[in-house]
Amino acid sequence: MDFSDYVPSVSVDCVVFGFHQNQLKVLMLKLKHLNLWALPGGFIENNQSATIAADKVLKDRTGLEGIYQQQFHVFTDPERSQTSHIEQLISNDVLDKDVLGWFKNRFISIGYYALVEYSKVNKPEPDFLSEKCQWVSLDELPELMLDHEEIIKRAYVRLNQDLYQKPVGINLLPEKFTMPELQALYETILQKKIDRRNFRRKILSLNIIIDTKEKRMGSNNRAPIVYKFDKTKYHQVLKEGYHINLF
Amino acid sequence: MDFSDYVPSVSVDCVVFGFHQNQLKVLMLKLKHLNLWALPGGFIENNQSATIAADKVLKDRTGLEGIYQQQFHVFTDPERSQTSHIEQLISNDVLDKDVLGWFKNRFISIGYYALVEYSKVNKPEPDFLSEKCQWVSLDELPELMLDHEEIIKRAYVRLNQDLYQKPVGINLLPEKFTMPELQALYETILQKKIDRRNFRRKILSLNIIIDTKEKRMGSNNRAPIVYKFDKTKYHQVLKEGYHINLF
DNA sequence: TCAAAAGTGTTAACTGTACACCCATGT
DNA sequence: ACATGGGTGTACAGTTAACACTTTTGA
Incomplete structure (x- = not known):
């Protein structure tokens, strides 16, 4: 060698x-x-x-x-x-x-x-x-x-x-994902529970994910909406940074 | 050599x-x-x-x-x-x-x-x-x-x-300093004007600086209060971090 | 039709922002 | 007494946090 x-x-x-x-x-x-x-x-x-x-x-x-x-x-x-x-x-x-x-x-x-x-x-x-x-x-x-x-x-x-500071977590998920999946990721990394409704609102307000109009079928409950990233806006936010208050 | x-x-x-x-x-x-x-x-x-x-x-x-x-x-x-x-x-x-x-x-x-x-x-x-x-x-x-x-x-x-995230700027000032001096430092580093009164309130709410009961005399105006760091609390905050919204 | 979990909405508490006023200092 | 700039207070706007109800799905 x-x-x-x-x-x-x-x-x-x-x-x-x-x-x-x-x-x-x-x-x-x-x-x-x-x-x-x-x-x-x-x-x-x-x-x-x-x-x-x-x-x-x-x-x-x-x-x-x-x-x-x-x-x-x-x-x-x-x-x-x-x-x-x-x-x-x-x-x-x-x-x-x-x-x-x-x-x-x-x-x-x-x-x-x-x-x-x-x-x-x-x-x-x-x-x-x-x-x-x-x-x-x-x-x-x-x-x-x-x-x-x-x-x-x-x-x-x-x-x-x-x-x-930045929506880096997205890199851990597949191309298409649901809001509950994204939230589970955040809760795992940040090690805290986040209110479901407030979480959704904050994430959506970043304008970095798009509704694919699909739903994730297969479980015994209402099918969650499937989202994907808006890559352009995502990279913009990644560069600029933000601060989500998820405390 | x-x-x-x-x-x-x-x-x-x-x-x-x-x-x-x-x-x-x-x-x-x-x-x-x-x-x-x-x-x-x-x-x-x-x-x-x-x-x-x-x-x-x-x-x-x-x-x-x-x-x-x-x-x-x-x-x-x-x-x-x-x-x-x-x-x-x-x-x-x-x-x-x-x-x-x-x-x-x-x-x-x-x-x-x-x-x-x-x-x-x-x-x-x-x-x-x-x-x-x-x-x-x-x-x-x-x-x-x-x-x-x-x-x-x-x-x-x-x-x-x-x-x-952290009150690092304090390291750039002498042991004793006034609020306007601290603010000038923040404005210089962050490159933005900050409202005098709001700045004071936010900094004081961190509880990391102490009123020395002295005043900085010598200029043609009301003498500003001289502060110093509360080293214990400062190091605590330095470790934990925070987020000041000075935008 | 029921349980489970997702989508939606509303209000109260808090925080940030934009101000106006008063006060101490040196000339 | 006045100009200068520092200390203090307050009200409005915007954001966050807490919470209830409705909807959709598979069994």
């Missing part, structure tokens, strides 16, 4: 959020032969920006392109770099021992959070260090490598803050 | 804001023999976090410790690294040519903004590359090295956003 194409000392870690069964999930990798989980991550090629590097990580794990991503923090504590898991991976023949030199470097990691439509991630792909890649519920995190738990926590805090 | 103590490929740049004569100023360095200005910056020692490295930059330039600082963005565009100014500094004998190897690296820079009390910075110190270090008004920026103009712009955008 040759790491000379990568910027030394810098890595990228992605906290990929998905929303399923009214739970916020994170895409995680289970390391081979170790009882440890890790965030999808990678290194930055010499001619890449970190954003492009993050795009590649996202593409490799989820198969998707054009995912919404947001750089949220850089993790620079010198204590965050540990190689014990790398050494174990080497002794389990997962990694060749000539890579230890690279991993012995201290790494500064740029944290991105990404929002994906859960159902579009059909078969998340593990990387060369891991045996599986799967969704893990945010409130049932397993034991994580290095400072990855802190990275997730911070990503979540930032997502939470951002949701008050 | 020996750079082996530093983390390769990573630098720290600080946008140091000060407030003087109702203007927002930034601390800038004038490069030796070049008609170019630069932000205070530095590299990260092997056992330092980026925050500590930024602290050192701030200490070296301003002489102050414990300055309020906030990491706001990482600049990773591969095109941002250029060495033409370094080469010119070498040909002017400012730098020894054996440092070119280090500076030829591509750098990823972690941007911090810092807020200091203008009057406490008595004699800003240039670094080894620069001939002077001084305050420059935000709206009269000279020609800047690399992407430093973009870094400043982004720092300002972030400061602006943060001011709506």
Whole structure:
């Protein structure tokens, strides 16, 4: 393995959020032969920006392109770099021992959070260090490598803050969705109950979603209206920001 | 010069804001023999976090410790690294040519903004590359090295956003200040006029400033009340955040 | 026709906004 | 005593919050 194409000392870690069964999930990798989980991550090629590097990580794990991503923090504590898991991976023949030199470097990691439509991630792909890649519920995190738990926590805090400013949550839903679905998403991320009627009014007043004139049939109650985003207005609001008072 | 103590490929740049004569100023360095200005910056020692490295930059330039600082963005565009100014500094004998190897690296820079009390910075110190270090008004920026103009712009955008969420502006004022002074600061940063009476009410309702029972004498009008921060409550609010509607 | 959950509307409480007036200070 | 600008109060408008009723769907 040759790491000379990568910027030394810098890595990228992605906290990929998905929303399923009214739970916020994170895409995680289970390391081979170790009882440890890790965030999808990678290194930055010499001619890449970190954003492009993050795009590649996202593409490799989820198969998707054009995912919404947001750089949220850089993790620079010198204590965050540990190689014990790398050494174990080497002794389990997962990694060749000539890579230890690279991993012995201290790494500064740029944290991105990404929002994906859960159902579009059909078969998340593990990387060369891991045996599986799967969704893990945010409130049932397993034991994580290095400072990855802190990275997730911070990503979540930032997502939470951002949701008050911009309609980012929309990236977690499929193209078509109902008002109750959108509300469940907001309630999950913000961790508070919101009045159904007030929520609807506020969201509609943003003028970023459109009634498709369809209804979601199939349940034992009145069929909710199916909406989709008004992409033009959505991007406008995303840029400008707003403040929804959902306290 | 020996750079082996530093983390390769990573630098720290600080946008140091000060407030003087109702203007927002930034601390800038004038490069030796070049008609170019630069932000205070530095590299990260092997056992330092980026925050500590930024602290050192701030200490070296301003002489102050414990300055309020906030990491706001990482600049990773591969095109941002250029060495033409370094080469010119070498040909002017400012730098020894054996440092070119280090500076030829591509750098990823972690941007911090810092807020200091203008009057406490008595004699800003240039670094080894620069001939002077001084305050420059935000709206009269000279020609800047690399992407430093973009870094400043982004720092300002972030400061602006943060001011709506947390009472950060306080760090730009001396320990004791009056309501009109605080308002002038807000109006400058937010770039909008605010109604005097409404401003006062909102700020006071945050309960983070205390009437010192003193008055600022000396001008031809009613002497304004002198306030100071309630540090305990201030730090609490800083952590929790709020939203002031000053639109 | 019933339960469940969605759509719609109304009012009271609160917050923000736009003002006018009075007061202290130095000349 | 007057000009200047700071401190205080108040009423209106706009927004948010709390809540009740009607409608649609599948069983």
